[in-house]
Amino acid sequence: MKKTKAFLTEHAIYVVLVVLTVAIAIYNPKFLSVDVLRDILMQSSTRVIIALGAAFVLITGGVDLSAGRMVGFSAVISASMLQTADYSRLFYPGLPQLALIIPIFIAIVVGLVVGLMNGFIVAKFHVPPFIATLGSMVIVYGANSLYFDMKPNSSQPIASLRTDFTNLGSGAFFSNEFAIPYIIIIAIVIAALVWVVFNKTTLGKNMYAIGGNVQAAVVSGINVTKNIIFIYAIAGALYAVAGVLEAARTGGATNNYGNMYELDAIAACVVGGVSTTGGIGTVPGVLAGVLIFGVINYGLTFIGVNPNWQLIIKGLIIVAAVAVDMRKYISKK
Amino acid sequence: MAKQSEFILEMKNITKEFPGVKALSDVTFRVRPGSVHALMGENGAGKSTLMKCLFGIYTPDIGTIELEGQKIELKDSKTALGRGISMIHQELHPVPWRNVMENLWLGRFPQKSIGPLKFVDHKKMLDDTVKLFKELEVDIDPYVRVGSLSVSKVQSIEIAKAVSLNSKIIIMDEPTSSLSGVEVEHLFRIIRDLQKKGVAIIYISHKMDEILRISNEVTIMRDGCYVGTWESKELTIDKIIERMVGREMSQLFPPRSNVPGDTIMKVENITSPNPLSFKNVSFDLKKGEILGVGGLVGAQRTETIEAVFGLRAIVSGTITINGKQVKIDSPHVAIQHKMALLTEERRVTGIFPILSVLENTVIANLKKYLRFGLLDDKKRRADTIKCNKMFNVKTPSYKTLIKNLSGGNQQKVLLGRWLLTEPDILLLDEPTRGIDVGAKYEIYTIIAELAKKGKSIIMITSEMPELLGMSDRIMVMCEGRMTGIIDGKTATEQDVMRLAAQRQGGIDEKN
Numbered sequence: 104m105k106k107t108k109a110f111l112t113e114h115a116i117y118v119v120l121v122v123l124t125v126a127i128a129i130y131n132p133k134f135l136s137v138d139v140l141r142d143i144l145m146q147s148s149t150r151v152i153i154a155l156g157a158a159f160v161l162i163t164g165g166v167d168l169s170a171g172r173m174v175g176f177s178a179v180i181s182a183s184m185l186q187t188a189d190y191s192r193l194f195y196p197g198l199p200q201l202a203l204i205i206p207i208f209i210a211i212v213v214g215l216v217v218g219l220m221n222g223f224i225v226a227k228f229h230v231p232p233f234i235a236t237l238g239s240m241v242i243v244y245g246a247n248s249l250y251f252d253m254k255p256n257s258s259q260p261i262a263s264l265r266t267d268f269t270n271l272g273s274g275a276f277f278s279n280e281f282a283i284p285y286i287i288i289i290a291i292v293i294a295a296l297v298w299v300v301f302n303k304t305t306l307g308k309n310m311y312a313i314g315g316n317v318q319a320a321v322v323s324g325i326n327v328t329k330n331i332i333f334i335y336a337i338a339g340a341l342y343a344v345a346g347v348l349e350a351a352r353t354g355g356a357t358n359n360y361g362n363m364y365e366l367d368a369i370a371a372c373v374v375g376g377v378s379t380t381g382g383i384g385t386v387p388g389v390l391a392g393v394l395i396f397g398v399i400n401y402g403l404t405f406i407g408v409n410p411n412w413q414l415i416i417k418g419l420i421i422v423a424a425v426a427v428d429m430r431k432y433i434s435k436k
Numbered sequence: 437m438a439k440q441s442e443f444i445l446e447m448k449n450i451t452k453e454f455p456g457v458k459a460l461s462d463v464t465f466r467v468r469p470g471s472v473h474a475l476m477g478e479n480g481a482g483k484s485t486l487m488k489c490l491f492g493i494y495t496p497d498i499g500t501i502e503l504e505g506q507k508i509e510l511k512d513s514k515t516a517l518g519r520g521i522s523m524i525h526q527e528l529h530p531v532p533w534r535n536v537m538e539n540l541w542l543g544r545f546p547q548k549s550i551g552p553l554k555f556v557d558h559k560k561m562l563d564d565t566v567k568l569f570k571e572l573e574v575d576i577d578p579y580v581r582v583g584s585l586s587v588s589k590v591q592s593i594e595i596a597k598a599v600s601l602n603s604k605i606i607i608m609d610e611p612t613s614s615l616s617g618v619e620v621e622h623l624f625r626i627i628r629d630l631q632k633k634g635v636a637i638i639y640i641s642h643k644m645d646e647i648l649r650i651s652n653e654v655t656i657m658r659d660g661c662y663v664g665t666w667e668s669k670e671l672t673i674d675k676i677i678e679r680m681v682g683r684e685m686s687q688l689f690p691p692r693s694n695v696p697g698d699t700i701m702k703v704e705n706i707t708s709p710n711p712l713s714f715k716n717v718s719f720d721l722k723k724g725e726i727l728g729v730g731g732l733v734g735a736q737r738t739e740t741i742e743a744v745f746g747l748r749a750i751v752s753g754t755i756t757i758n759g760k761q762v763k764i765d766s767p768h769v770a771i772q773h774k775m776a777l778l779t780e781e782r783r784v785t786g787i788f789p790i791l792s793v794l795e796n797t798v799i800a801n802l803k804k805y806l807r808f809g810l811l812d813d814k815k816r817r818a819d820t821i822k823c824n825k826m827f828n829v830k831t832p833s834y835k836t837l838i839k840n841l842s843g844g845n846q847q848k849v850l851l852g853r854w855l856l857t858e859p860d861i862l863l864l865d866e867p868t869r870g871i872d873v874g875a876k877y878e879i880y881t882i883i884a885e886l887a888k889k890g891k892s893i894i895m896i897t898s899e900m901p902e903l904l905g906m907s908d909r910i911m912v913m914c915e916g917r918m919t920g921i922i923d924g925k926t927a928t929e930q931d932v933m934r935l936a937a938q939r940q941g942g943i944d945e946k947n
Contacts, residue, residue, distance in 0.1 A: 308795065308799065308802055
C-alpha cells in the first residue's frame with residue numbers, strides 16, 4: 104500500500120496522463136483511435152521541441168520568455184525563402200529555388216545567435232533571466248515585424264509555401280491509418296538527442312549542478328558562464344527548429360506566430376516535474392507534460408467542453424501539478 | 437515582591453544538549469546592572485549557545501534564568517525582547533532598500549487613525565527617531581537608505597532599536613569584528629552612555645585588548661563549562677589565555693607516519709582587495725605535509741585559503757607551485773594545478789542537495805569519463821562505489837539524494853569527489869565541522885592516510901585539539917595577518933592562543 108502510494112507520487116504525472124485519457128475515452132470511446140492519437144501527437148510535436156528548449160533553461164534555474172517570439176521569427180525567416188516561384192506576392196521576388204536546407208539552416212542559426220546573446224547577458228552581466236529574456240522577447244518580435252513589413256511583403260501573411268517544405272510538416276511515412284508523420288519522428292529524434300545531452304554529457308551534468316547549487320558548481324571547477332551561454336544557445340536553436348516546423352505544418356507564417364508559446368512550454372515543463380527553482384527535470388517528464396496539455400486541448404474539444412472552461416481546467420492543472428510536486432519535495436526534506 | 441538582587445540577570449546551572457554533543461554543562465552566568473560583562477572562550481566554548489538560551493532561541497534542558505530576581509521563561513526571541521533583552525548580532529540583517537527610520541520601527545510602526553482607517557504615522561516616527569538618536573548621540577539621517585550606510589552605522593541603528601525597546605540587557609556578539617578604529621571608539625562611547633543609563637551589556641569578543649578596556653567583569657567558558665568570573669582589573673591577556681585553554685587532550689587522533697618532503701607550494705605576500713581581509717600572508721607547503729591553520733573567528737583564514745583556490749581575488753602577492761609561478765583566478769584553474777578545496781560551508785558551497793550521491797561524487801571529474809563525447813556511466817558508477825567503499829560512506833545506494841545523508845557521510849562523499857580529481861594539494865576548511873565524533877575519527881584517518889601517500893594538506897580548523905593533534909606545522913592567523921608558524925609536535929594551546937590574539941591594534945585604519 105505504502106509502496107503503491109510512493110509509486111503514484113513519484114510518477115503522478117504519468118498517472119494523470121493515463122487517467123485523463125481513460126476518462127475522456129469513457130465519455131466518448133471514439134477518442135481511443137489511431138487518428139486521434141496521431142492528431143494529438145502531431146499537434147504536440149512542435150510544442151515538445153519548444154518545451155525541451157525551455158527545460159534546458161529552467162533546469163539551470165533560469166527562465167526563457169523569448170521562446171514564443173523566437174518560434175515566430177524562425178517561422179517567418181524560413182517561410183520567406185521557401186515560397187513557390189509562381190506565387191504572385193513573393194517575399195523575395197526573383198529568389199532562385201534554394202536547397203531546402205539553406206533557409207532552415209539560416210533560421211536555426213538566427214535562433215542560436217539570439218540564444219547566445221540571452222546566455223551572454225544572463226551569465227556575464229548577471230541580469231536576471233526573467234528580465235534578460237523579457238527584453239529579447241520584445242526585441243525579437245520587433246525585429247521579426249520589421250522583417251515581415253519589408254517591401255514588397257509589407258506585412259502580408261507569407262503563403263504558398265513549397266510542397267517539399269510543407270511536406271516536412273504534414274507528410275508521413277506510409278499512408279492512411281498506418282501513416283507516421285515526419286514531424287512526429289523529428290520530435291522523437293530531438294527528444295532522444297536532448298535525453299542524451301541531459302544524461303550522458305558533461306553539459307547536461309553541469310546544467311543540473313548549476314541549477315542545483317551554483318556556488319558548489321563554481322567550487323567544483325565548472326565554468327558556469329560558458330555552460331549557461333551554451334545552454335541558452337541550444338534552447339534558442341530548439342525554438343528555431345520548432346518555428347520552422349510550425350511554418351511547414353501550417354503552410355504559412357506571420358509575425359504573430361508563436362505568440363505566448365513560451366508560457367505553454369513553461370506550463371508543460373512544470374506539470375512534467377521540471378523545478379522552476381532549478382536542478383530538477385527529465386525528458387520523459389517534459390514529454391508527459393506536453394502530452395497532458397495535448398490530450399486536454401484535443402480531448403475536451405472532442406467531447407464538446409466549452410473552450411472557456413478548458414482554459415479554467417488548464418490553469419487549475421498547472422497550479423495543482425506544482426502544488427503536488429512541492430509536497431513531494433517538502434516531505435523529502 | 438521579588439527579592440532584591442545585586443544582579444540584573446542570573447542564569448543558573450544551565451545545561452543544553454544537542455544530539456551527540458553537550459553544548460552547555462551546568463553553566464552559571466551573572467550580570468550586574470549597568471556593567472559591561474565580557475563573555476570569553478575559544479571557538480565552540482559555548483558562548484553563542486548560552487546567549488541563544490538567553491535570547492529565547494534555544495530552551496535550556498536544565499537550569500533557570502532570573503531577571504531582576506524573577507524567574508522567567510523565554511519561549512522565543514519575541515518574549516526575550518518583551519522582557520528587555522536585546523541582541524546585536526554579529527551579522528546584521530537590515531532591510532537595505534528601506535530608510536533608517538522604517539528599519540528602526542519595523543514591525544511596530546506608530547499608527548494614526550483617519551476615520552476607520554489606520555495609517556503609518558510618519559511624523560511621530562520621525563520625531564521618535566530624532567529624539568532617540570539625539571539621546572544616543574548618533575548622527576544618521578532618518579531618511580537615508582540603510583543599504584548605503586556603513587556597518588558601523590547599521591550597528592548604531594540596531595543599538596538604538598534595542599534602546600527604544602527599553603532593553604535592560606543588550607547582548608553584543610563580536611560587535612567590532614568589522615569596524616575600523618574610529619568606529620570602535622564611537623561604539624565604546626555609546627556603550628558607556630548605555631552603562632550610565634543602567635543598561636547591562638554582555639559583550640562577546642575575541643579581542644582581548646578591547647575587553648580589558650571596555651569591560652567591568654569577564655566570564656570565561658571552556659568546552660561548554662563555566663570556568664569563572666573575574667573583575668577585569670585583575671586580568672591580563674596572559675591570565676585570560678591561561679584560563680581559556682588548559683583542556684585535557686582527551687580526543688584521540690590516528691597515528692601519522694607521513695614524512696614532509698620538498699616544498700610544493702609557496703605563497704608570498706598575498707593581499708585581499710578588501711582592506712578588512714587578509715594582508716601580506718606568506719607561507720609554504722611541503723609535499724606530504726599537514727599544515728594546520730589556526731586562529732579565532734575573524735582571522736580571515738577561510739578568505740585566505742579561498743583566494744589561493746581562485747575563489748577570491750588578490751591584489752598583490754604570488755603563488756608558486758612546483759617552482760613555477762602561477763596565476764589562479766578561478767577554481768577551474770586551481771583544479772588544473774591539482775588543487776582541491778573542501779569548503780567550510782558544506783551545504784552552501786559543497787553539496788548539490790537535490791542530486792544523487794553518484795552525481796555529487798563525480799561532478800568535479802566529469803572530463804575523465806568522456807568516451808566519444810559521452811559520459812561512461814559504468815566508470816562513473818565504479819568510481820562512486822570505489823569512493824564509498826574506501827571512505828565507508830553509509831548510504832542506501834549511490835542513487836540516494838545526498839541531502840538525505842548525515843553530515844559526516846556528506847563530507848566523506850565530498851572528500852571522495854576531490855580525491856577523484858587526483859589532487860596534489862588539498863585545502864580543507866573545517867573538515868570536521870558539524871560531524872559526530874565517530875565520523876570525525878574516520879576523517880582524521882583519511883587525512884593522515886592522504887598525507888602518507890604524499891598529498892600536501894592545508895587544514896583550517898577552529899578546534900584546538902584537532903589543530904594540535906593533526907598538524908605537522910601550525911600557521912596561526914590573526915585579523916588577516918599571519919602571526920606565526922610553529923611546529924605541530926611541540927606546540928601548546930597557549931602558543932597558538934598567544935599568536936591568535938597577537939594583534940592588539942584592532943583593524944588598521946584604511947582610507
